[in-house]
Amino acid sequence: MAVVPVYKQGWTMDDIHWSLFDREKVEPNLLAAIKAAALVEYNAPDYVTYLKRVFAGSAPPTVAAIEQWGQEEAQHGRALGRWAEMADPSFKLEEAFARFRKGYTPDHFGDGQQGSVRGSRRGEMIARCVVESGTSSYYSAIRDATEEPVLQEIAGRIAADEYRHYKLFYDLQNAQPGPELGLWKKLLIAVGRVRESDDDELAFSYYCANVPPEKEAVTPYERKKFSKMASKASMAAYHRKHIEKLVQMVVKAVGANPHGWIASFFGALLWRRLAAKGA
Numbered sequence: 001m002a003v004v005p006v007y008k009q010g011w012t013m014d015d016i017h018w019s020l021f022d023r024e025k026v027e028p029n030l031l032a033a034i035k036a037a038a039l040v041e042y043n044a045p046d047y048v049t050y051l052k053r054v055f056a057g058s059a060p061p062t063v064a065a066i067e068q069w070g071q072e073e074a075q076h077g078r079a080l081g082r083w084a085e086m087a088d089p090s091f092k093l094e095e096a097f098a099r100f101r102k103g104y105t106p107d108h109f110g111d112g113q114q115g116s117v118r119g120s121r122r123g124e125m126i127a128r129c130v131v132e133s134g135t136s137s138y139y140s141a142i143r144d145a146t147e148e149p150v151l152q153e154i155a156g157r158i159a160a161d162e163y164r165h166y167k168l169f170y171d172l173q174n175a176q177p178g179p180e181l182g183l184w185k186k187l188l189i190a191v192g193r194v195r196e197s198d199d200d201e202l203a204f205s206y207y208c209a210n211v212p213p214e215k216e217a218v219t220p221y222e223r224k225k226f227s228k229m230a231s232k233a234s235m236a237a238y239h240r241k242h243i244e245k246l247v248q249m250v251v252k253a254v255g256a257n258p259h260g261w262i263a264s265f266f267g268a269l270l271w272r273r274l275a276a277k278g279a
């Protein structure tokens, strides 16, 4: 059985060079996307509770790694939120987060459910690898797209964390006893998780982050509309190389060759789809 690596916190809020903030270089589309991302990241404690349930009875290092992971995700939320508050003093992380929490709870985070909604711990880890591949490539894209020095630094630090998270879940997947899942089963789980990203989480976080409470009455939440706005705001940051890296990470997580035909096929497909959405 493979050993799950001991996990170390890489940085704290005090390590960020906040004084280098340059208001002139804040780009409104990216700011809107960062506000929404801050809420999703800040929501990590719910995922920790869920994952700990999935891994109930596991060795203490596994539980500790999940807890450390959750703390790092919440810190991503705090760092992005603080940056957004500097860039737009009318934005308040805690306030926007409270609204997001009130209106968004995925089914499987509710109490009373046991085990993984993916059917197995291995399946759960593939789904986590998909998410970490997505966030790792997303923050790399933001780091490369922005000219604002503090956001560059934060996005760079977060992208590195997300890559470590990917490796954690990749190793945890391979450390699970029992037979490996078949390639197609794994691909289905991965594609299923990618499709879930179209759910309320992204659209509603964008809404709560970018529509202030006093405007709620005149601008009510419409999932389709805000999903489109959320995609448009974040897609602008991506270049094809980020998407290719994302797909390679996902393909590796399902045990296929990251430089083979599956990666090329899905890379081209996803890039076309994202380009159409961002247009």
Ligand SMILES: [Fe+2]
Pocket (backbone or CB within 6 Å): 041, 072, 073, 076, 135, 158, 162
């Ligand atoms: Fe994160």
Ligand SMILES: [Fe+2]
Pocket (backbone or CB within 6 Å): 073, 132, 135, 161, 162, 165
């Ligand atoms: Fe992560």
